[in-house]
Every structure is written in structure tokens, then in C-alpha cells.
Amino acid sequence: MVMAMEEDEKQQEAVLVTPGEVLGRVSDIKPGRGAYAALHNETVYASLTGFRRTLSPPPDSSDQRPTVEVTGHKAHGPVPQPGSIVIARITEVMAKTASADIMCVGPKSVREKFTGIIRQQDVRATEIDKVDMHLSFHPGDIVKALVLSLGDSRAYFLSTAKNELGVVSAESIAGACMVPVSWTEMQCPLTGQIENRKVAKVAS
CATH class of the missing domain: 2.40.50.100 (RNA polymerase II/Efflux pump adaptor protein, barrel-sandwich hybrid domain)
Structure with a gap:
């Protein structure tokens, strides 16, 4: 017994x-x-x-x-923590938020699924009330972001409100890898078309 x-x-x-x-x-x-x-x-x-x-x-x-x-979970890999820098792929963009799948924590790839949410107030540090989520991110964009906290719905709140954070890689409508031309714009090398993004400043 x-x-x-x-x-x-x-x-x-x-x-x-x-x-x-x-x-x-x-x-x-x-x-x-x-x-x-x-x-x-x-x-x-x-x-x-x-x-x-x-x-x-x-x-x-x-x-x-x-x-x-x-x-004791064998597949345990790196886990996002508040203050971590992560690389994530945008999966959905809505009026007030963008959702993303976290792919890397620092230089290490994750072994399980972590979801991130970028809220309108966390996209950039200035003119927060004028942020348009659809002009900041598109599904498929790769972003560099800072983990703020773990939210209530098993998703991490992410921020791109620093110069070095934001979109680091994005495909144009024509399918080409775009080139940053300003803080808010990227250009398709095939068509020359300009698309809006919250661009991360790449360290020189």
C-alpha cells in the first residue's frame, strides 16, 4: 500500500x-x-x-x-530571461502588437518554442503614440530584441526601443533580401522599391 x-x-x-x-x-x-x-x-x-x-x-x-x-528536461537549451538579447522571426502583425517566434537567446539557438510579443509602446523610444505596427514589421522579418519580462500568456514581452534593436533581415515583396537605407526604411535591390520597417542599426 x-x-x-x-x-x-x-x-x-x-x-x-x-x-x-x-x-x-x-x-x-x-x-x-x-x-x-x-x-x-x-x-x-x-x-x-x-x-x-x-x-x-x-x-x-x-x-x-x-x-x-x-x-530534468533533457532537451533544455537556452531560456529567455529579462535582459536577454534575442533573435526572433515575426509571425503576425496586428494593430497594437506583433508576435514572434524566438529563435536564439544571445548566440545560442533555442531547442523549444518560445513566443515573443512586441507591443506598440515597445517598438521605439520616441513618438510612441505615432507607431504604426504595420510600418514597423512584416511577417517573416528577423528582429533583434530585448526581453522585458514574461507576460501572462506564456509569451515574452520584447522591446526594439533601442537603436541597435529592430529588423535585421527582411525580404521584399519581390523576394529579395532588402538593404537598410534609413532608420525606418529598407530597399529591395531588385526593384528599388522602398518598404517601411523599424530598422536595427548594424554595428560598423
Whole structure:
């Protein structure tokens, strides 16, 4: 009977969780490795993909909350963190936001899917109210961005509001790799047509 209960506990703990998944409340558990507490809603979230484990507190500890950690996922690669510079591919552009698939964290390729969201207020540092998302990004664009935080929908909030951040590679309507001609424009080398983008300044 005891062995059966232990097996049940192991099965319950062998739960694969992903970044942004709710692990519990701060009042009930403490975040360990691979987890973090969001103070604005007192909730503990997973910060990476892995298996959830619950560690009992020491008997003599004044804090008797168990610690929850996320570990042991073999395919675990680099994980975006606030402050990370990432390379992402734009997948959808809407009136107020653009969605992107994060491909690299720093120089390392990710091994799992991470979604990024660029909000209108995070596209550039000036004239934020005049930002037109459709004149800043197009689906398929490759952007360099800064991770601001993990949002509420398992997506990372990204910013391109620095000179060196923004679109680093984009295809023209004609299918050619465009060349930056200003902070806000790129040109097709085949047709000469100008297209609007939030262009990243390339280090010389």
C-alpha cells in the first residue's frame, strides 16, 4: 500500500510544465530552481520547460511551505530571461502588437518554442503614440530584441526601443533580401522599391 502511494506521488510529480505555467500560490509554496514568484498577483510560475518537483521543508524550518522547482528536461537549451538579447522571426502583425517566434537567446539557438510579443509602446523610444505596427514589421522579418519580462500568456514581452534593436533581415515583396537605407526604411535591390520597417542599426 505504501509503495503504491509512493508510485502515485512520483506519477503526480512527473508533470511536464512550460514557461509561464502556474505552479501555485506564494502563500502555499516557495519557488525553487526553474520557478519564480510574480509579486503583483502572488503566483508562482515555471520559468523553463521541465518536470515539476516538490521538496518538503526541513522539520526545523520556521517556513513550512514546500519548495517547488522545475528540472530534468533533457532537451533544455537556452531560456529567455529579462535582459536577454534575442533573435526572433515575426509571425503576425496586428494593430497594437506583433508576435514572434524566438529563435536564439544571445548566440545560442533555442531547442523549444518560445513566443515573443512586441507591443506598440515597445517598438521605439520616441513618438510612441505615432507607431504604426504595420510600418514597423512584416511577417517573416528577423528582429533583434530585448526581453522585458514574461507576460501572462506564456509569451515574452520584447522591446526594439533601442537603436541597435529592430529588423535585421527582411525580404521584399519581390523576394529579395532588402538593404537598410534609413532608420525606418529598407530597399529591395531588385526593384528599388522602398518598404517601411523599424530598422536595427548594424554595428560598423
